[in-house]
Amino acid sequence: MAQSITIDGQSYELRYDFGAAEQFERETHKEYFNALVNPGAKTIKVLLMLGVKHAKPKITEDEAASMIQRFLNAGNNLGRLWKPIFEALKEAGLTAPEESTNPIDSAGS
Numbered sequence: 001m002a003q004s005i006t007i008d009g010q011s012y013e014l015r016y017d018f019g020a021a022e023q024f025e026r027e028t029h030k031e032y033f034n035a036l037v038n039p040g041a042k043t044i045k046v047l048l049m050l051g052v053k054h055a056k057p058k059i060t061e062d063e064a065a066s067m068i069q070r071f072l073n074a075g076n077n078l079g080r081l082w083k084p085i086f087e088a089l090k091e092a093g094l095t096a097p098e099e100s101t102n103p104i105d106s107a108g109s
Contacts, residue, residue, distance in 0.1 A: 002088075003091065005081060014048075014051035015088070020047075020050040020092075024046055024050060028046055033096055044078060044082055048068060048085060051085060052064075
């Protein structure tokens, strides 16, 4: 099931692929899987930006920050934003197995 978020009445489907994980590391200089365990503001902002890039190809970090602020101003919180981002990453196969912190542990299972 595709994950989406709604900001200012506009719905954005969140789409991720392996290239998004690589780009995340380039943009943030953080190791991707470690950032998912304890996401900070930059992690959430960059992952939002990467998730909506298909709909907004020229989105910048400043625009993503503005989207987040509008989402918060509407009475939401970061947890409500993080949940669909994380679920979309999970659906794309871009999270570690829940029983392991090492994404390689379940390879081939």
